[in-house]
Amino acid sequence: NAGVTQTPKFRVLKTGQSMTLLCAQDMNHEYMYWYRQDPGMGLRLIHYSVGEGTTAKGEVPDGYNVSRLKKQNFLLGLESAAPSQTSVYFCASSYGRGAPSYEQYFGPGTRLTVT
Amino acid sequence: KQEVTQIPAALSVPEGENLVLNCSFTDSAIYNLQWFRQDPGKGLTSLLLIQSSQREQTSGRLNASLDKSSGRSTLYIAASQPGDSATYLCAGTGGSQGNLIFGKGTKLSVKP
Numbered sequence: 001n002a003g004v005t006q007t008p009k010f011r012v013l014k015t016g017q018s019m020t021l022l023c024a025q026d027m028n029h030e031y032m033y034w035y036r037q038d039p040g041m042g043l044r045l046i047h048y049s050v051g052e053g054t055t056a057k058g059e060v061p062d063g064y065n066v067s068r069l070k071k072q073n074f075l076l077g078l079e080s081a082a083p084s085q086t087s088v089y090f091c092a093s094s095y096g097r098g099a100p101s102y103e104q105y106f107g108p109g110t111r112l113t114v115t
Numbered sequence: 116k117q118e119v120t121q122i123p124a125a126l127s128v129p130e131g132e133n134l135v136l137n138c139s140f141t142d143s144a145i146y147n148l149q150w151f152r153q154d155p156g157k158g159l160t161s162l163l164l165i166q167s168s169q170r171e172q173t174s175g176r177l178n179a180s181l182d183k184s185s186g187r188s189t190l191y192i193a194a195s196q197p198g199d200s201a202t203y204l205c206a207g208t209g210g211s212q213g214n215l216i217f218g219k220g221t222k223l224s225v226k227p
Contacts, residue, residue, distance in 0.1 A: 043204075090159065106159040106161070
């Protein structure tokens with residue numbers, strides 16, 4: 001049972017390049033989330049999904065797109081990277097609103113630098 | 116809109132001391148509260164989850180309490196050790212999406 005995994009762990013992009021971050025969970029969780037962590041700002045929600053085939057915007061969605069084609073995977077895309085997207089990205093998952101608890105499980109993070 | 120505040124932002128204590136980290140939130144409709152530990156350059160490790168119907172949770176030397184009426188949670192660490200040095204984050208499930216609203220953390224340093 002690997003929990004929540006993220007690929008890649010580190011990445012350096014040039015302004016305007018695109019990339020996709022992959023999050024995978026093996027706990028059969030319904031809900032999945034993407035957060036970004038910036039110094040002095042804490043963690044903020046980018047996008048989330050309440051089930052396979054669904055996605056929705058969080059607090060800071062601009063410049064990102066997501067897809068949830070399979071229940072276990074949640075992809076975060078940057079179409080045209082900007083220096084403001086330099087951050088650490090965390091994926092999380094939980095059973096969902098109908099469960100006894102909302103406990104969220106986090107991946108190890110992806111450290112992205114945009115130059 | 117739910118906001119979570121953690122005080123102090125940084126704390127340095129000698130080894131063996133008992134300590135309390137504070138977390139306050141603005142919306143008493145918070146559902147669950149979760150405490151995390153984050154080591155430098157690492158991910159988040161869940162320490163304790165307090166569900167809305169509970170008042171406290173304990174795990175080893177850690178005890179977390181939740182008082183929804185006053186909008187406060189505390190994390191008590193007994194007999195602190197240098198290995199406890201890390202940033203501690205509290206987060207409440209207050210968003211309509213079920214997402215966590217995070218505080219900015221308390222950076223704890225335990226001196227040998």
